Amino acid sequence: MLMLLFYVGDDRYALDSRRVVEVVPTVTLKKLHGAPRYIPGLFNYRGNLVPVIDLCQMLQGTPARAYLSTRIVLVDCQLADISSEDDRVLPNPVILGLMAERVTETLDKPETEFVSPTIKVDNTPYLGATIADDRGMIQFVRVEHLLPESQKNYLLSQ
Numbered sequence: 001m002l003m004l005l006f007y008v009g010d011d012r013y014a015l016d017s018r019r020v021v022e023v024v025p026t027v028t029l030k031k032l033h034g035a036p037r038y039i040p041g042l043f044n045y046r047g048n049l050v051p052v053i054d055l056c057q058m059l060q061g062t063p064a065r066a067y068l069s070t071r072i073v074l075v076d077c078q079l080a081d082i083s084s085e086d087d088r089v090l091p092n093p094v095i096l097g098l099m100a101e102r103v104t105e106t107l108d109k110p111e112t113e114f115v116s117p118t119i120k121v122d123n124t125p126y127l128g129a130t131i132a133d134d135r136g137m138i139q140f141v142r143v144e145h146l147l148p149e150s151q152k153n154y155l156l157s158q
Helices: 055-060 149-156
Strands: 002-008 011-016 020-025 041-045 048-054 071-076 095-108 127-133 136-141
Touching: 002 055, 002 071, 002 136, 011 055, 011 095, 041 095, 048 055, 055 095
Parallel strands: 011 136, 048 095
Antiparallel strands: 002 011, 002 095, 020 071, 041 048, 071 095, 127 136
């Protein structure tokens, strides 16, 4: 599986590259008043308002730093159709922006090398299995579990 790597502090994380739509430079965001701190705002991406999650804020409690390599990774988050009883996937992808630091590399490893954590933390269902390379551990981020249902509903209505 090809993964896009990024950092939160000194820790490395990975996103499944199959979900990545595009990687763009950081832009000025329109603030969403009342949103959680890890949702710094919205921006216009090709005529669509895209909400942005600051992964540094979400994972470590501090905003992403303005490195030259800080990027917004646009992902297809595959939100379920909330109006449907059978939980179908929306026909058009729902794009979510993920702000991350040091988005500069990829890694291609077989999925069989991933190791599931022996401890699961209930309030972080988006943190998945880990994999190691010659520089240490990398934790997989499961995009489809980043937002609680209440926020998925709110962002779908934008």
